[in-house]
Amino acid sequence: MHRRVWRRAVPLVGALTLTHSGALLPTAQAEDIQSRQWYLDAMRADDLWKVSTGKGVTVAVLDTGVDPEAAEIRGRVLQGKDFYNTAPDAWRDTNGHGTNMAVSIAGSGAQGGLKGLAPDAKILPVTVIKDKVSIGGGKAAAKGIRYAADSDARIINLSMGGRALGTDRAEQEAAVKYALSKGKLIFASTGNEGAERVEFPAAIPGVVAVGAVGTTGKVSKFSNTGPQVALAAPGEEAPIHCTESSGKYCEGEGTSVATALASASAALIWSKHPDWTANQVLRVMMDTAGHNGPVPSKYIGYGTVRPAQVLLEGKGDPGDPDVNPLLAARQKESPKPSASPDTAKKQDSKDSQSHPQKEKAANEADGNGTLWIVAGVGGAIVVVVGGALALRARNRQAG
Template structure:
């Protein structure tokens, strides 16, 4: 990520990321003063400043953590977080409707980016409401990122499977697609999602080693925040286009494993690569294949995928899998300090070697 160099150019200042999750604790040291007043669409009584699970807070820290008090530092430390509660725990029945309401709320806010570190099956009115909400957000000029899922299956979960959503998979420290990362033709980008420290949900003040497409999604959102902060006049389409064009990859693209490749904001901010192109053309929804951005360049340190991402796949396809009405929250992600910056907590994390799944 070349974070130290990136932060000399952009820190995400002026960009708000809506975190649709289990809520965000505004008192967490790393994000204190960075969390705006949001809204709770799931709990009764509502309280967007409450996070009984910890997942949403960890995602917010992954994006905008300051590193205060020896804590974790996110990739876009000066970004602001808009907390939108649409879940409660690992399995939240009825979260599809709450997510749809949350997406619309975020679309009407000043947030430019909507982060959905969640996945699950939805059907009926929940799925229809989510798709309509995503369309609304896209028309409002928002960038919507969502996790592909952590089952290791050839199926991108909702809401990531909705056309126009940037479906984010995970890669490990070796540059390969993570075995748990769901795959499919809807995958757009990938980001680091293994060996990431996070606040332990069961032990306050301690850190755990986590993994998942949740943190990968948060890091993708943070990458977009860095780029948008440096280029505030760009549209969502242009930010996404340069992210796709500069993504790190080996082999034909897009692939069902990492899409167009792993996010590399340094290529945009430090190397000046990527053509923002037409501000009004969504690279994921372009009617003709030639209108889609063509990735260029090879990663500085990404390793060969051992054939895992060698088969070219069309990028966007409407998912057909419909199962139960539950939404699964991928509580397997953490703050991006191990990927982004080394902090004192990292050594403690590895010493404890505690994992969440």
């Protein structure tokens, strides 16, 4: 029997709130943890790694810090910086969230541990949040984005989100604009409330807002939706290191994981095509994303990331190196007459459900039989790692 636990955090002005969803996996499963990483098979990781492993690409992980001694990422973590505690580096992670995101991106699988989708990528840790409630983190996030923009990192991963108001919102928007001007590719979580609202910084123009899908290919119930959603990636039943139980694994879920896998997908593509700009990497990701029905969808944007389409099938047109495809697409979307409530509900229902025949066609095109690739699937800031303003943790415990 499984027990579902829901937790809610009181919204705090000027606070950053962490969320980690994870239920302890049985010992037998933990002994072969890589077999639990279903999304690696779905994304044809073994074939991808014959073409690209993310080598030569650095991903800045703006989070709770990263533990460089974690077996899977040992030797992959750069010095970094702590903007929350003003420490000299970001090699401290008292929560574990940042380390888990780094492992999802660049884990080597050492000592039978977890494999990252881009195992040879480097991680630049940037601490902008700490523990369960961190006061004043909005400004730290903006400073972290600017720091990452001035670094050698090509990709900025923000597995967090929240409601931004006033000056903190303006500072984050300015930081994002600066990072884009420096040629960076920014991924951020849409949120974990299941609400029709994309959190900040994912809602900022130019940021790739990432939603989550499950093993069936449908959008996850917890994944926030909205017109800013750009892409989606697997975000359910993902093994992670337990944050409260050393040496054990938990089953994680959230748009945090989805964001990390989207960043890792970009790292694989950029490693293979180092001369491409961020705009070109993003364009091929959007062009080759798995979707069903009209795009962009408020659930998964332009679709679920499919790096195999780019690296193994040679699909996707990189196009103009100087034009941001996400911003360009938004500008082309002309205002349309508002649909009646009944029409909107019917369309939302259609978008959120998978179509068996189209699922089959999409899977055959991608060369695998896993269904996750289809669609349907004076101020202050409140930020939640994983993208939720109110904590939403789904713990499954055997008993």
